[in-house]
Amino acid sequence: GAVVSQHPSRVICKSGTSVKIECRSLDFQATTMFWYRQFPKQSLMLMATSNEGSKATYEQGVEKDKFLINHASLTLSTLTVTSAHPEDSSFYICSARGGGKGGSRSYNSPLHFGNGTRLTVT
Amino acid sequence: QKEVEQDPGPLSVPEGAIVSLNCTYSNSAFQYFMWYRQYSRKGPELLMYTYSSGNKEDGRFTAQVDKSSKYISLFIRDSQPSDSATYLCAMRETSGSRLTFGEGTQLTVNP
Numbered sequence: 001g002a003v004v005s006q007h008p009s010r011v012i013c014k015s016g017t018s019v020k021i022e023c024r025s026l027d028f029q030a031t032t033m034f035w036y037r038q039f040p041k042q043s044l045m046l047m048a049t050s051n052e053g054s055k056a057t058y059e060q061g062v063e064k065d066k067f068l069i070n071h072a073s074l075t076l077s078t079l080t081v082t083s084a085h086p087e088d089s090s091f092y093i094c095s096a097r098g099g100g101k102g103g104s105r106s107y108n109s110p111l112h113f114g115n116g117t118r119l120t121v122t
Numbered sequence: 123q124k125e126v127e128q129d130p131g132p133l134s135v136p137e138g139a140i141v142s143l144n145c146t147y148s149n150s151a152f153q154y155f156m157w158y159r160q161y162s163r164k165g166p167e168l169l170m171y172t173y174s175s176g177n178k179e180d181g182r183f184t185a186q187v188d189k190s191s192k193y194i195s196l197f198i199r200d201s202q203p204s205d206s207a208t209y210l211c212a213m214r215e216t217s218g219s220r221l222t223f224g225e226g227t228q229l230t231v232n233p
Binding site: 042 | 130154156158163164165166167168171210212220221223224225226228
């Protein structure tokens, strides 16, 4: 089945520094990847949609200058949390659509998720 | 009113029990329905993926979709302690790619 790899799984950084999180689709090409944020015992909140070769689309209330997204290839999207603050501490999860009928570019393929990155800003 | 409603639980059952997890929704345009399982500190794992109304079975798992009632269910037969996790329903419209999630139900299967 489709596999999405996310790295690192856990990161601790100091306030004011930047952190980059990578999301890779391992066995399929993903033109679209999604970045979510999840607080404890809450559901996933979509932050942005990452499109290969173009600018990401951010959800309302998400600061695009703070959460920089780059989708430079069909298998890699990165999320950079710039000038991190303690309130940015959260579980960040990426996902990619692929592995369904019609191949990775199928609009109706299911979403597969990475294992998440737990960010702690001290 | 939320687009997708899911009882957060927690739900605790003995090993071997049949578990029923449910979501209701208000958007009649939803056509694709999914159930994800999420273990603590892990990303969601796709369990079931169905289109429109009907049933789908995969091993001990059965997903049901009733579009007329805007109600979906996931049944787990012969539940195991390893099934202890949070179960998230998710759905999306035919023409859109955005997933709308339920809040997740925390399930504990006791040995």
